[in-house]
Amino acid sequence: MGASATTARGRELLARLGVAVTLGGAVLLLIDLLAQLARVDLWIIGGELAFSQLMNYLWTGLTLGLIIGLAGVGLSLTYSILNFANFAHGDYLTLGAFSGWSVAYVIAGLGTIDLASLILVDAPSSNVGASVTNTPVAVVVGLVVAIVVTVALGLALDRAVYKPMRNSEGISLLIASIGVAFILRYLAALIFGTGRRGITAPSEIPSMTVLGVQVNAHQLTILVVALVAMMAIHLLLQRTKIGKAMRAMADNRDLARITGIPTERMITATWVLGSGLAGASGYMLVLARGTLGFNDGYLLLLLIFAAVILGGIGSVYGAIVGGLLIGITSRVALVWVPGEFGRPVAFGLMILFLLFRPSGLFGGVETA
Amino acid sequence: MSTDTEGRSRLVTDAGYIAGAMLLLYVVFLILGTLQGYPVAGIISSLQRVTFLVAVYGLAVLALNLHWGYAGLFNIGVAGFMAVGVYTSVMLTAPVGASPPGLGLPLPVGILGGMLAAALVGLIAGLPALRLRSDYLAIMTVAVSEIIRFTYNSNTFSQFTGGASGFDSIPPGPIRQLLLQDASSIISEPTPLGAAIFQFMEFSGIGWISLGRPDTINILSTLLIVVVLVLVYAFLVRAVNSPYGRVLKSIREDEVAAQSLGKNTSRFKLKTFMLGCALMGLAGIMWFGAIGQSSVYPNAFRPEITFYIFIALIIGGAGSNTGSVLGGALFAGLLFEAPPRVATILTDALGVTNAPDTIIGALGPIASGQLTPMLGFLLDNMSQLRFIFVGVLLIYLIQRRPEGLLGHRSEIAAATDLSVRPSQSKGGETDE
Amino acid sequence: MSDEPGPATTNIPDDVETPDELDPESHDSAVEEAAKRTPRGIPLRVDGLRKEFGGITAVDGASFQVEAGSLTGLIGPNGAGKSTTFNCITGVHTPTAGQVQFNGENITGLEPHEVANRGLVRTFQIARELEEMTVLENMMLAPKHQRGESVVRSVTPGLRRDVVSQEEELREEVWEMLEFFELDHIAEVEAGTLSGGQRKLLEMARALMTDPEMVLLDEPLAGVNPTLEEKLLERIHELREDGYTFLFVEHDMDIIMEHCEHIIVMHQGKVLAEGGADDIRNNEAVVEAYLGEDVS
Numbered sequence A: 001m002g003a004s005a006t007t008a009r010g011r012e013l014l015a016r017l018g019v020a021v022t023l024g025g026a027v028l029l030l031i032d033l034l035a036q037l038a039r040v041d042l043w044i045i046g047g048e049l050a051f052s053q054l055m056n057y058l059w060t061g062l063t064l065g066l067i068i069g070l071a072g073v074g075l076s077l078t079y080s081i082l083n084f085a086n087f088a089h090g091d092y093l094t095l096g097a098f099s100g101w102s103v104a105y106v107i108a109g110l111g112t113i114d115l116a117s118l119i120l121v122d123a124p125s126s127n128v129g130a131s132v133t134n135t136p137v138a139v140v141v142g143l144v145v146a147i148v149v150t151v152a153l154g155l156a157l158d159r160a161v162y163k164p165m166r167n168s169e170g171i172s173l174l175i176a177s178i179g180v181a182f183i184l185r186y187l188a189a190l191i192f193g194t195g196r197r198g199i200t201a202p203s204e205i206p207s208m209t210v211l212g213v214q215v216n217a218h219q220l221t222i223l224v225v226a227l228v229a230m231m232a233i234h235l236l237l238q239r240t241k242i243g244k245a246m247r248a249m250a251d252n253r254d255l256a257r258i259t260g261i262p263t264e265r266m267i268t269a270t271w272v273l274g275s276g277l278a279g280a281s282g283y284m285l286v287l288a289r290g291t292l293g294f295n296d297g298y299l300l301l302l303l304i305f306a307a308v309i310l311g312g313i314g315s316v317y318g319a320i321v322g323g324l325l326i327g328i329t330s331r332v333a334l335v336w337v338p339g340e341f342g343r344p345v346a347f348g349l350m351i352l353f354l355l356f357r358p359s360g361l362f363g364g365v366e367t368a
Numbered sequence B: 001m002s003t004d005t006e007g008r009s010r011l012v013t014d015a016g017y018i019a020g021a022m023l024l025l026y027v028v029f030l031i032l033g034t035l036q037g038y039p040v041a042g043i044i045s046s047l048q049r050v051t052f053l054v055a056v057y058g059l060a061v062l063a064l065n066l067h068w069g070y071a072g073l074f075n076i077g078v079a080g081f082m083a084v085g086v087y088t089s090v091m092l093t094a095p096v097g098a099s100p101p102g103l104g105l106p107l108p109v110g111i112l113g114g115m116l117a118a119a120l121v122g123l124i125a126g127l128p129a130l131r132l133r134s135d136y137l138a139i140m141t142v143a144v145s146e147i148i149r150f151t152y153n154s155n156t157f158s159q160f161t162g163g164a165s166g167f168d169s170i171p172p173g174p175i176r177q178l179l180l181q182d183a184s185s186i187i188s189e190p191t192p193l194g195a196a197i198f199q200f201m202e203f204s205g206i207g208w209i210s211l212g213r214p215d216t217i218n219i220l221s222t223l224l225i226v227v228v229l230v231l232v233y234a235f236l237v238r239a240v241n242s243p244y245g246r247v248l249k250s251i252r253e254d255e256v257a258a259q260s261l262g263k264n265t266s267r268f269k270l271k272t273f274m275l276g277c278a279l280m281g282l283a284g285i286m287w288f289g290a291i292g293q294s295s296v297y298p299n300a301f302r303p304e305i306t307f308y309i310f311i312a313l314i315i316g317g318a319g320s321n322t323g324s325v326l327g328g329a330l331f332a333g334l335l336f337e338a339p340p341r342v343a344t345i346l347t348d349a350l351g352v353t354n355a356p357d358t359i360i361g362a363l364g365p366i367a368s369g370q371l372t373p374m375l376g377f378l379l380d381n382m383s384q385l386r387f388i389f390v391g392v393l394l395i396y397l398i399q400r401r402p403e404g405l406l407g408h409r410s411e412i413a414a415a416t417d418l419s420v421r422p423s424q425s426k427g428g429e430t431d432e
Numbered sequence C: 001m002s003d004e005p006g007p008a009t010t011n012i013p014d015d016v017e018t019p020d021e022l023d024p025e026s027h028d029s030a031v032e033e034a035a036k037r038t039p040r041g042i043p044l045r046v047d048g049l050r051k052e053f054g055g056i057t058a059v060d061g062a063s064f065q066v067e068a069g070s071l072t073g074l075i076g077p078n079g080a081g082k083s084t085t086f087n088c089i090t091g092v093h094t095p096t097a098g099q100v101q102f103n104g105e106n107i108t109g110l111e112p113h114e115v116a117n118r119g120l121v122r123t124f125q126i127a128r129e130l131e132e133m134t135v136l137e138n139m140m141l142a143p144k145h146q147r148g149e150s151v152v153r154s155v156t157p158g159l160r161r162d163v164v165s166q167e168e169e170l171r172e173e174v175w176e177m178l179e180f181f182e183l184d185h186i187a188e189v190e191a192g193t194l195s196g197g198q199r200k201l202l203e204m205a206r207a208l209m210t211d212p213e214m215v216l217l218d219e220p221l222a223g224v225n226p227t228l229e230e231k232l233l234e235r236i237h238e239l240r241e242d243g244y245t246f247l248f249v250e251h252d253m254d255i256i257m258e259h260c261e262h263i264i265v266m267h268q269g270k271v272l273a274e275g276g277a278d279d280i281r282n283n284e285a286v287v288e289a290y291l292g293e294d295v296s
């Protein structure tokens, strides 16, 4: 009988304990952060951290987070509306990046560099001189192309792969998406090659120092594009009929279960929005990093999943907030851990959420 | 007893499947080797490599089958558990003076330690994770496997793990220790047994075939892995043809139903997860450890390798142990190892000499009716093409034949033939 | 078994220990009194059970008890909270409030397997057969604490002999049970291919293989054709005579009235009335709750 108070309550207690420990840890880290900034050194707490260094982490974390967040919106929508975890989502980013930068290169370098190496994004980046200030038209058109191509890709793949599987279980769809991921990733490798290449021309990217942080034009571009995209998503979801329907469907799995299978129109809208944002994120990932390889989107996939889970699967706004949190966490973590642990820390955060708050930051209580 | 005959006939058919698949692979690689003009020793060594891959894939796929095929646990962190197994085993057995240093313990201790460590990581990950929905479990396990890889990769621990370049002080495998007086040097004085075996393989033995020491050691080491595979297979078949296997299947089918019949499903899941992880660790040790490899490095354990193992299981048929081995063999042989060799042969046969480097260079001539440059380009990029093909195959299988080759068979989970009717004692009238 | 037991007069089988002082007709405080004195006479007691799902209160303070060796009926309109009550008793759901006692032990909030292992098993309204396992496998799964559920014993040569011998014993019991339920002709097919009625039978047969003391049946007759229905009811009476206790959810008033000696009526999560068939038939609240549905 003593044991009867067991499991259910015990598990709840454990979950609370988990949350408490996590929060406690976070508070401790915050105190430590402040101590480090103030150059106080108390036992394990404190140390030395330049304010500019922290700001730098925050700023680069923010830009990365915006990219992850936008990519996360698409993943989150397909996850909840189509009910599967799309393991090919990262490769949508890669394809978007390659197609967009291919066109941007052609526009930027046409006439001076041979066409084939421009199309294949293979020309020396310093010769092309691609940057938002040096070749603004090319960069903007490239972004649009990245979006359009990825949308087309998303719709085509839905037709070919997912549509015949509408009634399948989530796990079957997940496995199919692993197949799609292989196809996309190695298609990119086949066409564009496996080498990592520099894309933007570092010398052409103006930058300035704000509060001790190097802020460059490409990071500002990411910020602007992301804000515009978020406004657009917001209006779409709040003002249009299909957007409202999508939000209702995505937010509420029970509703989705009652109202049955989402209409084809809604599925199409989901893929258009999700793929378009994936394409844009992939394209902007290059703005942030300056380089591109055929594995890049795939390597970002787990971070995007982390964002979606933090924000709560199905929540569009949650995905964006989750993206920011993941981006910033993976950078600010470097205050405490060596560089190579930025990602593992973000994954760890995701695991904590999966375990203790699977419905995400904003989600309601999910019944088993 | 009819139990035995039924079991035996199933065993014979299954052995037939595996033998058939191996025969197919050997014929394929014999032909490939002949077409490429390999010397006999070269062909034999390529057969050895195929056997090695078949065996290690078989081990890994069997372990995954226990998780996913039987208990329905969607673990896509296989690579991570393999990494823990082999890293731990190498850290335990590497010489004390090496860099990075090991503990210099005997190999059996290393293997057991590696399996134990993998099981322990499974316990830590599984304890909280196994109650999650299967898609969450998938994401969580792949994240765990990446955390493991990043940790082994990190500079911080490189004095223990070798960091990104890996652990290259792997001690010599058991066959070397058996055949050579100084196991670390291939040219050292052989032991008496070694001398006899080397002599046999090199001269008198198989007549026209002459195999040197490295080939001999590789072949014997591969045979050793095959023995391990057979043991693991036998272990798993026994384990799941039992009430235990029945509970696992019921968890896969409907966990609430199993619980309502009094089965403590959480305990079964955790135990099974740990057992599977230990076997994944063993697979890692056999694959990347003492035999045939000179170093382990973190990037061998990218999630891709997990997906390969998954695809092999889907090909063979989730839920079937024989199917697991069969799927592993077909994937490793036909999808992974053969395509690049076929490409080389075709390139030679078609006389494609200077194939274009890029797809645009290959597309151009098509306009003027020339297909050879495109063919040459594709053949040159066979390693990419084969993964595109793997992706297409995976989608095809999950849409059209999710049960794979053998997953449709009902492999009854029981320690005895259930169809035997006690009252009428006729039994076995169906020949399913 | 052609004579149906009278609705009010109980025929408690003699191999079940039921003290004389326990008057089957007694209600409320009398039963409670009796239960306190002889807890074994009342295996199941539910006290103030409450279950909320978000805003919905599915069970709203239900209290009742079930006598040993009885066939007790639980009826109520759609959504009355019958299945939820079952789920709370068997640990599938954790109740929001209230207490469940089984054989004098507080089993509230126990896991489903803990409840089942105490001898209280249930079937589900929508049958939960294990689709890709054969009928035989489904049945063989059920017996409690099988030796071969341990990997080590299943694998180790010497120990496996015990596992096999237990399997052979269980196999015998399983075939007997399948014959009893007339499922033996489909013993080797996968459960997913059975008809709705056959699934219900299988689920009940499987529950009995756990060697329970008490069985909760959630609409065992749904989807079962009339001939089979008669047989199934017959089976239930036979089993009760063997000493099992049943709590039985059914929509059809007539069936409940005819077969159960004690009837509990639920409505909107509460116990509306309790008693013999005549009491229920003449209860105004019950008639009102069923207004619109045909009550004989």
Ligand SMILES: Nc1ncnc2c1ncn2[C@@H]1O[C@H](COP(=O)(O)OP(=O)(O)OP(=O)(O)O)[C@@H](O)[C@H]1O
Binding pocket: C053, C056, C057, C058, C059, C076, C077, C078, C079, C080, C081, C082, C083, C084, C085, C125
């Ligand atoms: N898991 C759940 N989540 C939310 N609401 C639930 C859940 N299970 C049951 N309910 C609600 O609780 C109420 C009682 O349902 P329950 O299934 O217990 O009724 P019932 O008496 O078994 O009805 P029926 O005769 O239709 O089987 C209903 O309103 C139902 O919608």
Ligand SMILES: [Mg+2]
Binding pocket: C082, C083, C084, C125
């Ligand atoms: Mg019900």
